[in-house]
Amino acid sequence: MKAMKNMGALSFGTPTEEELREINKLAKRELAAGEVFKFDVLLCDNRVDRDLERFTTGALYTLAELFYGKTGIFDHTWSASGQKARIFKTEVVTDNTRDTAYSEPYAYLKASAYMLRTEWNAELISDIEGGIKREVSVGCGVKPGRCSICTQVHGGSKCSHIKGKEYGGKTCFVELCEPTDAYEWSFVAVPAQRDAGVLKKYRGGENGNHGGADELFKLAALGESYLKKLREEVVRLGLLEMTSFEPETLKSAVSRMEEPELLAFKAAFERAVSKRLPLSCQLSGKKRERREFDSGEFLI
16 A cells, blocks of 8 residues: 555545545445544556556546545455455645656546554554555556557557657656546556556447457457366376376366466376377288178169
8 A cells, every 4th residue: 555645644444524424425324433534545556557557637627526435455366355445535636746758747646545443453453554555556547548658549440659669759658547446456466557547448449339348358368268178187197197097186286277378288198198098909910811802782
C-alpha cells in the first residue's frame, strides 16, 4: 500500500464524524468510530509506469467513480477470505509542484479506505501503521490505449510503433484513456507504477467491441482442453510404468503440473514403457511360397 501524505502528515487512524457517515453508507449496521481503522492510499497516477503505460487525467476521474465501494485484497487473489478493506471515498488530486514528461500537470487518484478493528485485522493494521504494507495495485478494465507517437490505437492496424523505442527523440508509450470497470485494489510487493502500482486488464477491441476478448476466451478453452488431454496421457503412461502406484495419487500430482513438466514426464514415461513393453511387428517375417492366383478363392 502507498500510504498517503498530506502536507507531510501520514493519514490513518480513527475516522472523523464526516468520514464515519460515509463509511456507514456502505456498512450493513451502524459502526462506531472506535470499531473502524481508516487510511488513505494512492491508487494510481498519470505518470508513465514500468509497463510504459499511463492513465490520462480524464481516465483518473473515471476511475475515481468506478473504484468507489471496491474491496481491498491481497496479490489480486479473488477470494472472499482475502477481503480486508473497502473504499468509501475517492478524489483526483492535482500537484502542480511536480513535473511530468508531457503537457498535463501531475495528478493522482487518492482513495480513503476502512477496515474493522478486529483481532484478525490487528496485524495488518500494525503493518500499515509501521510502514510495512505500503504498496497497492489496482485491477481494472481499460479499452485499448492510444500510441503517444501517432495517437492511434496502439498495436492496431494504423500504428506500427513499439513501446520503449524512440521516434524523433520521443519515447513511445501507451496512454490509457477509457477505463470501463474497476474490479479491486490489492496489497502487493512490487507495483507496476512507481508510486502505487497498476494491474491493467483490457476489454474490448479497437472500437470498444468484445471481439478480442471472445478470441482470447476461445484460445483459453483450447488451451484447457489440450492440457486436460496431456494430463490424461501422462497418467495413462505413468500407470503403465508404475503399476503399483495409486491412480488417484498420480492424478492429483499430475493435476498440479503445467505444460513443461507434463511434456517432460510424458517423454520419460514413454521411454520407460517402450523398454518394458517393446512394440512387436504383427507380420511375421517368414517368406511365403508364391503361387498362382486362383480366382475361385473369392467366389461365394
